[in-house]
Amino acid sequence: MPPLSSFKISHIKIVLSSQGSRKKPKKYQYNIHVGTPIIAIESGVVTALGWNQYGGWRIGISSFDGHRYYYYAHLRQNYPYAEGLEEGSVVTAGDVIGYMGHTGYSTKENVNNIEITHLHWGLQLIFDESQKEGNNEIWVDVYPLTRFLAKHTQPAAKVEGTKEWVRTSGIVDPAVEEYEAGIPKEMRTPVKEDSPENSSGEGQEPKTMQQMQQ
Secondary structure, three states: OOOEOOOOOOEEEEEEOOOOOOOOOEEEEEEOOOOOEEEOOOOEEEEEEEEEOOOEEEEEEEOOOOOEEEEEEOEOOOOOEOOOOOOOOEEOOOOEEEEEEOOOOOOOOOOOOOOOOEEEEEEEEOOOHHHOOOOOOEEOOOHHHHHHHOOOOOOEEEOOOOOOEEEOOOOOOHHHHHHHOOOOHHHOOOOOOOOHHHOOOOOOOOOEHHHHOO
16 A cells, blocks of 8 residues: 555655665655645554654554564644554554654654655665664665555545544455464564553453544
């Protein structure tokens, strides 16, 4: 699934990383209107959510096997995320996860410090622990992938009377069902101790975005 719903991409801007081409060769920013829904490219678990002084309001989603990490940044001021999204949430490919904005480049939270509204997204490959952070990180050139995904969009519809958008068609992803069933257990992503998933008893399964929206 593409990072945006079936909205037209008006401009693609290539951004060379300041850290050099070996580590993070290219990142792409997609310019479009504030509030445009952003959808999950692959099913997975939300492992990062909140403010980053460079990326603004951002989302990090890890694949169930832990080998792929998706990064979505510069989300909307005041209302960056889909309702109910939190660390530990399980998302299915095509779910609306957030909304376009131009936050970031500020140590103060919730600041629009970027002139152009755009989505910044990246894909990191992780084959062992040493590649999660540091000089061994592997970031994929996502331009060819984005062009391919643009041909396979997931439509989204506005929820009347709210700022929310939701996908218009559901899918059953066996990977989501397997994860929720705890198979395999060693691949489960730990949930933060203070998250709602752990507040009502041990062993409770993470909620999917579709369950939260019911």
